[in-house]
Amino acid sequence: MSAFEVIVNTHGAALLAYASKLTGDHHRAEDVVQETWVRAWRHQDRLTEDRGSVRGWLMRVAHNIVVDQYRSRRARPTEVELPDCDFTAVPEPADDVVNRMVVDSVLDVLSSPHRDTVVEVYFADRTAAGAAEVLRVPVGTVKSRVHKALRTLREALPEAAALEAA
Known part of the structure; x- marks a missing residue:
């Protein structure tokens, strides 16, 4: 088992629980955790206990992702559902x-x-x-x-x- 797999197995459940608490939505929390793992993969050199708490680093990254998502949603107009009708239809x-x-x-x-x-x-x-x-x-x-x-x-x-x- 690789060092990264050990980190995922050790901190995965806690990271998902934390992200769920931050987002209030399990599906969004899964997206946050996935993005956190991508960033962790890119920065594996930082994920050692001698450089600081690995769990703390993962939680901070997840927190930053949630904040970024929140800010981007506030910067864009709200998305609305369009009614189920064919706008290309020609009137009778x-x-x-x-x-x-x-x-x-x-x-x-x-x-x-x-x-x-x-x-x-x-x-x-x-x-x-x-x-x-x-x-x-x-x-x-x-x-x-x-x-x-x-x-x-x-x-x-x-x-x-x-x-x-x-």
């Missing part, structure tokens, strides 16, 4: 058709000037000034039409949900 074209039918039916509730104003502001993505220029009305008129149209649409939405369910 039928959904777009249904949505468009619902939007058209809801917009039919509005008068022609109000509908044209909503279409310019929300669907053509124009500012009030831009919509006023296209519709050839004052900016204040665009703002008041949008306000009244949104109020009318809010009242009509329960009816639109009933149309979609049918």
Whole structure:
């Protein structure tokens, strides 16, 4: 049996117990112990009782590894689990058709000037000034039409949900 194997057999259980206490997680503790053994392998010349306590050296290395892991986790953003869905999936074209039918039916509730104003502001993505220029009305008129149209649409939405369910 090599000198390194003797060290592992002598101090392995105590090192794992110490790392478990530091991390609070058995699996992370095993990773810490493994990294400790890698570093011990690289520095076998230091692992003699005449140069100091071998167990003390191993415990200090394990402690430093845990501290390094803690600091690196705090320096990175927290990892989050993504929901189980396919982000590459293309939406069903039928959904777009249904949505468009619902939007058209809801917009039919509005008068022609109000509908044209909503279409310019929300669907053509124009500012009030831009919509006023296209519709050839004052900016204040665009703002008041949008306000009244949104109020009318809010009242009509329960009816639109009933149309979609049918």
